[in-house]
Amino acid sequence: MPSETRNSIEDIWGDRTPHAAGQPWPARVDERVTQTPERWVRGTCVLCSNGCGLDIGVKDGRIVGVRGLATDVTNRGRLGPKGLHGWVANNSEDRLTTPLIRRDGQLQAATWDEAMDLIVQRSRALVKEHTAGSIGFYTSGQLFLEEYYTLGVIGKAGLGTPHMDGNTRLCTATAAAALKESFGSDGQPGSYEDLDVTDCLLHVGHNVASQQTVLWMRILDRLAAPNPPRVIVIDPRQTFTAERATVHLAPRVGTNVAVLNGLLHLIIRAGRVDTAFVQAHTVGFDELKSTVETYTPEYVEELSGVPAADLRAAGEILASTETLVSTVLQGVYQSMQATAAAVQVNNLHLIRGLIGKPGSGILQMNGQPTAQNTRETGADGDLPGFRNWSNPEHIRQLARLWNVPVNVIPHWSPPTHAMQIWRYCEQGSIKMLWIQATNPAVSMPDLGRVRRILDKDDLFVIVQDAFLTETARHADVVLPAALWGEKTGTFTNVSRTVHISCKAVEPPGQARSDLDIFLDYARRMDFRDGDGQPLIKWHDPESTFEAWKACTRGRPCDYTALTYDKLLAGSGIPWPVNEQHPDGTKRLYEDGVFPTSADYAETYGQDLDTGAAVSPEEYRANDPQGRAVIKATHYREPHEVPDEAYPLWLTTGRQVYHFHTRTKTGRSEELNRAAPDAFVQLSAEDAAAAGIEDGEWVLVESRRGVVIERARIGHIVPGLVFIPWHYGSWDDPSRPRAANELTLSEWDPVSKQPHFKYAAVRISRYTATPPPGLLGRAVDAVQRLVGSPAPAAPAPQPHTPRPTTGQRVDG
Numbered sequence: 001m002p003s004e005t006r007n008s009i010e011d012i013w014g015d016r017t018p019h020a021a022g023q024p025w026p027a028r029v030d031e032r033v034t035q036t037p038e039r040w041v042r043g044t045c046v047l048c049s050n051g052c053g054l055d056i057g058v059k060d061g062r063i064v065g066v067r068g069l070a071t072d073v074t075n076r077g078r079l080g081p082k083g084l085h086g087w088v089a090n091n092s093e094d095r096l097t098t099p100l101i102r103r104d105g106q107l108q109a110a111t112w113d114e115a116m117d118l119i120v121q122r123s124r125a126l127v128k129e130h131t132a133g134s135i136g137f138y139t140s141g142q143l144f145l146e147e148y149y150t151l152g153v154i155g156k157a158g159l160g161t162p163h164m165d166g167n168t169r170l171c172t173a174t175a176a177a178a179l180k181e182s183f184g185s186d187g188q189p190g191s192y193e194d195l196d197v198t199d200c201l202l203h204v205g206h207n208v209a210s211q212q213t214v215l216w217m218r219i220l221d222r223l224a225a226p227n228p229p230r231v232i233v234i235d236p237r238q239t240f241t242a243e244r245a246t247v248h249l250a251p252r253v254g255t256n257v258a259v260l261n262g263l264l265h266l267i268i269r270a271g272r273v274d275t276a277f278v279q280a281h282t283v284g285f286d287e288l289k290s291t292v293e294t295y296t297p298e299y300v301e302e303l304s305g306v307p308a309a310d311l312r313a314a315g316e317i318l319a320s321t322e323t324l325v326s327t328v329l330q331g332v333y334q335s336m337q338a339t340a341a342a343v344q345v346n347n348l349h350l351i352r353g354l355i356g357k358p359g360s361g362i363l364q365m366n367g368q369p370t371a372q373n374t375r376e377t378g379a380d381g382d383l384p385g386f387r388n389w390s391n392p393e394h395i396r397q398l399a400r401l402w403n404v405p406v407n408v409i410p411h412w413s414p415p416t417h418a419m420q421i422w423r424y425c426e427q428g429s430i431k432m433l434w435i436q437a438t439n440p441a442v443s444m445p446d447l448g449r450v451r452r453i454l455d456k457d458d459l460f461v462i463v464q465d466a467f468l469t470e471t472a473r474h475a476d477v478v479l480p481a482a483l484w485g486e487k488t489g490t491f492t493n494v495s496r497t498v499h500i501s502c503k504a505v506e507p508p509g510q511a512r513s514d515l516d517i518f519l520d521y522a523r524r525m526d527f528r529d530g531d532g533q534p535l536i537k538w539h540d541p542e543s544t545f546e547a548w549k550a551c552t553r554g555r556p557c558d559y560t561a562l563t564y565d566k567l568l569a570g571s572g573i574p575w576p577v578n579e580q581h582p583d584g585t586k587r588l589y590e591d592g593v594f595p596t597s598a599d600y601a602e603t604y605g606q607d608l609d610t611g612a613a614v615s616p617e618e619y620r621a622n623d624p625q626g627r628a629v630i631k632a633t634h635y636r637e638p639h640e641v642p643d644e645a646y647p648l649w650l651t652t653g654r655q656v657y658h659f660h661t662r663t664k665t666g667r668s669e670e671l672n673r674a675a676p677d678a679f680v681q682l683s684a685e686d687a688a689a690a691g692i693e694d695g696e697w698v699l700v701e702s703r704r705g706v707v708i709e710r711a712r713i714g715h716i717v718p719g720l721v722f723i724p725w726h727y728g729s730w731d732d733p734s735r736p737r738a739a740n741e742l743t744l745s746e747w748d749p750v751s752k753q754p755h756f757k758y759a760a761v762r763i764s765r766y767t768a769t770p771p772p773g774l775l776g777r778a779v780d781a782v783q784r785l786v787g788s789p790a791p792a793a794p795a796p797q798p799h800t801p802r803p804t805t806g807q808r809v810d811g
């Protein structure tokens with residue numbers, strides 16, 4: 001029998017369960033099943049970084065529903081709309097069930113032997129002719145820890161290529177960079193439990209209400225109780241989160257550093273610096289003080305458009321609050337001066353001494369469910385166990401662990417970041433690109449360029465996915481992957497909490513887990529260690545987890561006392577979990593000692609403006625020895641600003657009902673009905689100036705490309721337009737509609753994260769005849785992409801409001 005405990009489409013967050021500050025968050029179990037399950041299998045939701053514990057309901061070998069896990073510290077039983085609905089994608093008819101190989105220009109079914117032989121042959125030939133530097137990996141924030149670790153070892157000790165990164169570069173590279181710059185290592189100082197006691201919340205460029213719905217339920221439960229925390233939101237749009245703010249600052253896009261410097265200025269001016277903490281536990285305060293001196297509220301208003309009085313109101317709260325939890329996400333990470341801005345939030349906590357104690361914590365948020373593990377295991381541009389690529393002893397540790405010569409492990413320069421991997425593919429030095437669990441033909445900036453690169457004759461493209469995505473359509477080989485629920489593994493949420501998610505059903509057809517694919521590749525490539533034994537000594541998820549534990553010993557993300565059995569006991573557990581902390585660690589840095597000493601740190605740091613690396617010698621000469629590093633910076637203007645030709649700012653982001661490129665949520669009827677198509681959100685002023693009415697088609701053009709979207713008018717400031725970037729061409733090839741047709745290939749100098757949050761665009765009312773030029777090019781591109789005849793221009797059509805009444809378009 002289908003049943004659900006609540007309608008999460010109509011009522012996103014469900015009923016309140018208020019509690020007083022410091023009391024535990026009450027449980028509320030959300031459940032949705034399409035049939036009565038025969039059994040329940042322990043899982044964890046993979047549709048955002050919150051990592052909500054759940055059980056997967058199974059009947060006749062198929063997933064039939066999910067139920068929140070009441071005992072889990074992360075969600076206490078709650079699930080949001082994506083969690084309750086997104087699993088249906090596992091059962092969809094169009095899952096990939098066999099490998100595909102491109103023959104005579106067409107992707108055709110093949111056997112695993114044929115596909116893997118081809119990949120191995122190509123890898124061997126490339127290594128022989130061009131070295132392993134001709135092979136690149138573009139992986140994900142959505143695999144399991146065990147899969148990343150295996151991949152990382154294959155890349156670093158098997159092949160020895162520096163070219164491995166994840167889509168985490170687009171997502172949380174800045175979280176990692178900011179934590180490294182301030183504290184010496186990745187790892188969130190705070191804990192979700194700090195939300196249950198804090199007096200104040202600061203959300204910077206983070207629409208938590210829509211993007212971490214269960215975390216927002218936790219906050220709403222505090223807001224509904226006596227002594228609610230005050231909430232400061234910094235976001236240019238009037239989001240669901242901003243609606244509940246005590247103070248909402250709406251800066252112009254790209255001006256975060258100006259606003260944050262202004263807040264630091266006000267705290268210092270109010271004399272509310274915790275001088276004892278600053279002196280004992282930090283370095284660099286004097287430079288911060290002199291840098292922010294000029295950022296008066298009036299000057300900040302000039303730079304950012306935030307009224308001076310509003311900045312003062314926020315400054316007063318931040319100067320006086322006794323506890324503070326800050327969250328930072330894409331409005332910072334994907335914008336100008338990403339790392340520089342994220343670091344200013346760390347500074348705000350440091351100068352007030354609001355870190356390492358109950359109610360005070362920093363969450364440099366993750367977005368994807370397993371992004372933390374891409375970083376921990378070194379499947380991105382990091383080394384496993386938060387090791388420092390410019391510390392020779394750290395490289396030796398890895399060489400000993402894997403029993404390989406030190407020089408096999410690429411460490412002569414920083415690991416190649418994703419944007420540079422794509423550039424090397426474009427230039428031709430990378431000749432094989434293996435893409436796993438990411439859909440760059442929709443999610444990368446400047447899609448025209450991405451398609452050109454994927455289509456290059458001299459680039460061999462492998463795509464490992466569960467669906468024939470926009471990206472898979474360009475591949476030379478497609479490998480069918482098992483999804484969540486069809487494989488076992490672990491992953492870590494933004495609160496450092498490790499969860500297990502178990503195999504509940506078999507994958508469809510011949511689909512295989514990513515772990516099995518990597519293990520098979522390693523076997524076929526015959527990677528060996530220094531004693532001639534197989535390099536990869538593990539064979540299933542649990543043995544991989546055990547191997548990973550050894551890699552983390554003594555590092556900040558120490559997993560050594562964690563086991564699958566502990567993880568199955570009813571809740572996720574936050575790392576470090578070791579002899580000293582067998583049950584995990586709620587909060588880091590309670591002793592005010594940070595992992596910054598030269599021998600231990602994950603990085604020696606970079607210049608926030610240029611990204612220039614600090615040399616080991618320089619760092620050692622001023623070794624912070626356990627003190628946090630306060631780094632200051634001035635505001636700089638975005639790289640592309642509106643001008644006469646392109647007079648409007650574009651920003652892009654998400655909606656509550658969809659996850660990314662919709663390969664999962666787009667296959668749920670309910671979610672799709674709630675958010676059926678892309679749109680362009682315009683202010684009434686800008687719409688009127690262009691003669692555009694609500695629901696009419698709009699042509700949006702940038703220097704890179706064009707899209708055609710329906711207009712939605714309101715809830716946005718004049719001069720700014722917003723497009724949700726979820727919508728590609730797989731289920732609607734009729735028009736160019738992916739926001740990334742418009743975005744630019746620019747990135748932060750420190751984290752190398754691309755700037756999705758601003759671009760200059762122009763708009764016009766779109767009438768059915770496609771004008772020549774740009775639009776023609778975009779239509780051609782879509783046509784090539786989907787291999788179908790030129791799409792007819794869409795007929796103008798009024799937009800149908802969602803069934804959910806009274807909700808805002810930014811939801």
Ligand SMILES: Nc1nc2c(c(=O)[nH]1)N[C@H]1C(S)=C(S)[C@@H](COP(=O)(O)OP(=O)(O)OC[C@H]3O[C@@H](n4cnc5c(=O)[nH]c(N)nc54)[C@H](O)[C@@H]3O)O[C@H]1N2
Nearest residue numbers: 048205207211253254329330331367368653654656659660
């Ligand atoms: N429903 C849903 N939830 C998700 C996801 C999803 O696709 N759908 N994806 C997950 C992932 S991987 C991620 S990374 C997170 C992302 O979660 P968020 O970062 O919350 O999501 P975004 O909508 O990308 O951007 C957040 C906000 O940044 C604001 N912004 C734009 N420019 C600026 C600026 O210059 N300054 C400031 N201060 N703000 C600005 C936008 O108005 C937007 O409201 O969500 C996760 N959760």
Ligand SMILES: Nc1nc2c(c(=O)[nH]1)N[C@H]1C(S)=C(S)[C@@H](COP(=O)(O)OP(=O)(O)OC[C@H]3O[C@@H](n4cnc5c(=O)[nH]c(N)nc54)[C@H](O)[C@@H]3O)O[C@H]1N2
Nearest residue numbers: 170171437438439440443464465481652660661663725756
């Ligand atoms: N304009 C704009 N662009 C953006 C952003 C933005 O805010 N604005 N945000 C950026 C951010 S934060 C992110 S995280 C990226 C996300 O961008 P993508 O990673 O491209 O988005 P997804 O749709 O999540 O793609 C994941 C793919 O992995 C597949 N998959 C899921 N699970 C598995 C698995 O277990 N194994 C395998 N092999 N495949 C699997 C899915 O079917 C899907 O095709 O987009 C970025 N792009």
Ligand code: SF4
Nearest residue numbers: 045048051052080083
């Ligand atoms: S908040 Fe995130 S992890 Fe939790 S149910 Fe929603 S999508 Fe899943």
Ligand SMILES: [Mo]
Nearest residue numbers: 170171367368
């Ligand atoms: Mo993300």
